[in-house]
Amino acid sequence: MNDKPHHHKPPGEDSNASSLRLVAWEITRNCNLACIHCRASALNTSYTGELDTKASFKLVDQIAVAGNPIVILTGGEPLLRPDIFDIAAYGTKKGLRMVMAPNGTLITGPIAKKMVDSGIKRISISLDGPSKEIHDSFRGVPGAFEAAMRGIGFAKDAGLEFQINTTITALNLKYIPQIQKLAEDLGAVAHHIFLLVPTGRGKYILKHEISADEYEKTLNWFYDQRNKTSLQLKATCAPHYYRILRQRSKQEGKSVNFESFGLDAVTRGCLGGTGFCFISHMGIVQPCGFLNVNCGDVTKNPFDTIWNSSEVFLSLRNFDKLKGKCGICEFKRVCGGCRARAYEATGDFMAQEPLCSYEPKKSAINEKGE
Numbered sequence: 001m002n003d004k005p006h007h008h009k010p011p012g013e014d015s016n017a018s019s020l021r022l023v024a025w026e027i028t029r030n031c032n033l034a035c036i037h038c039r040a041s042a043l044n045t046s047y048t049g050e051l052d053t054k055a056s057f058k059l060v061d062q063i064a065v066a067g068n069p070i071v072i073l074t075g076g077e078p079l080l081r082p083d084i085f086d087i088a089a090y091g092t093k094k095g096l097r098m099v100m101a102p103n104g105t106l107i108t109g110p111i112a113k114k115m116v117d118s119g120i121k122r123i124s125i126s127l128d129g130p131s132k133e134i135h136d137s138f139r140g141v142p143g144a145f146e147a148a149m150r151g152i153g154f155a156k157d158a159g160l161e162f163q164i165n166t167t168i169t170a171l172n173l174k175y176i177p178q179i180q181k182l183a184e185d186l187g188a189v190a191h192h193i194f195l196l197v198p199t200g201r202g203k204y205i206l207k208h209e210i211s212a213d214e215y216e217k218t219l220n221w222f223y224d225q226r227n228k229t230s231l232q233l234k235a236t237c238a239p240h241y242y243r244i245l246r247q248r249s250k251q252e253g254k255s256v257n258f259e260s261f262g263l264d265a266v267t268r269g270c271l272g273g274t275g276f277c278f279i280s281h282m283g284i285v286q287p288c289g290f291l292n293v294n295c296g297d298v299t300k301n302p303f304d305t306i307w308n309s310s311e312v313f314l315s316l317r318n319f320d321k322l323k324g325k326c327g328i329c330e331f332k333r334v335c336g337g338c339r340a341r342a343y344e345a346t347g348d349f350m351a352q353e354p355l356c357s358y359e360p361k362k363s364a365i366n367e368k369g370e
Contacts, residue, residue: 020067020307021275024074024101024289027056027084029281031076032105032141049282051299053083057090059283059298064094066304072124074101074289076281079111085118092119099123101165105144107151112158122161124192125152130178138171152186163190163232168218170210176218183231190232193222195355197237197290197340212357219244232263237290239269239338240356243331269335273316277307287316290340291349315350324352329360 028050051059063071071091078084079102091098100115104125107115115123125148129135132145139145155162164183168176176193183191195215210218219241225233235241245264249256256265268274272287273295279285283298285306295313296306307313315321316339319332326337337353345354 019275020063020069020277022072022271023063023069023277023279024072025059025279026075026281026289027073027078027087028081029076030080032080032103051281051283053086055283055299056083056087059279059303060087060091060094060096062298062303063091064096065302066307068096070097070099072099072101073120077106078102079106085114088115088118088120097121101126102151103139103144104148104151105141107154109154109157112154112160115155116158116160120160122163122189123155124163124165125155126165126167127179127182128167129172130175130182134172134175138167149186156187161189163192164188165192165194165236167194167196168210169196170214173210173214173218176221180225180229180231184229188231190234191229192234192236193218193238194236195238195338197338197344212355215240215355216244216357220248223248234263237338237340239335239353240358242267242269242334243358246331246334268333270337270339272339273310273313277313279303285310287312287349288340291343293343293349312349321350322352323348323350325356325358325360326352329358331358331360 060071063069073084073088078100081087084100088098088100098119099122100120101124107123127135127145127148128138129145132143135145135148136142152162164179164186166172166176166179172179180191195210215238219235219238222233222235222241223244242264245261246256249261254260258265272291277285277287277295278289278291279298285295285298285303286293287295293312295310296303298306319336320327322329322332322336326332326335326342329335337356339349341354342351343349345351
């Protein structure tokens with residue numbers, strides 16, 4: 001939900017390598033759904049070791065010291081935490097842009113009002129199918145689609161901005177245009193697509209992972225939607241999109257800048273460890289929720305210290321350390337490949353992205369790929 005970044009510098013500049021733009025905070029792992037692709041394999045149960053209210057406030061203080069990022073309160077299901085609005089209000093008071101990623105099923109009129117009152121600026125609701133049959137089978141709970149629709153209605157009534165997130169697998173690939181149309185019809189401000197990263201329960205649906213060629217085709221289709229919809233579009237966990245954007249714009253004789261491509265021109269593919277990080281329910285900092293590499297523990301060291309000095313983060317900020325074809329790719333500073341997919345495939349988070357069909361031009365003249 002990086003709808004308003006705090007700078008417009010081009011990606012890949014060293015001065016911008018560790019500018020903290022987004023923090024996804026798994027405020028709880030407890031969840032009322034059992035989605036087949038869940039990174040956390042979350043269950044509807046109590047998890048031990050969650051940061052309590054006092055520790056959560058302390059973490060908010062440390063995030064504010066590290067930068068001025070958008071903070072995504074995620075889960076699990078964040079609305080299952082009784083102090084969620086206290087934490088959201090505290091972040092708002094500290095001047096942070098607080099957003100939330102509920103699944104929509106628990107939103108009521110009073111809950112939507114509490115979100116607004118605590119300073120939540122936007123929520124994201126996941127729709128992985130345009131109908132209850134497809135979405136509910138994905139989410140593992142009958143009635144999830146209708147409950148999400150109800151939640152969206154309450155958010156709209158409260159004047160709360162919402163976006164639709166969709167995880168793309170072979171199960172719903174053909175429905176993506178319909179989901180996007182539904183997002184438009186519902187009045188969403190944005191549609192973010194996520195390419196499946198096989199971690200947690202997602203490992204068990206690998207047979208539904210789309211191929212590199214389907215990936216390429218989907219991201220080209222997504223590029224074509226830019227001028228056909230009022231929605232803000234963003235491809236997440238799909239770093240190749242930022243290569244495709246530059247290839248296509250070059251073919252069309254367009255230069256890639258903020259005026260022509262908005263936020264897509266000033267961000268890069270994989271933000272893990274460079275502009276984005278994930279904090280688990282127990283306070284473990286990771287480059288992203290899918291890359292299960294421990295970069296530090298906020299119960300032992302301040303978050304800002306971890307962000308600025310973790311060896312993992314420092315490696316991820318040095319694009320010259322990328323290996324395989326990612327290392328020689330002329331688009332490595334704007335794409336970078338998915339570090340989580342590389343890690344799941346090889347055990348090395350700097351290895352080449354396994355789900356990419358592009359062959360780099362080895363003698364890249366312009367390393368920034370522009």
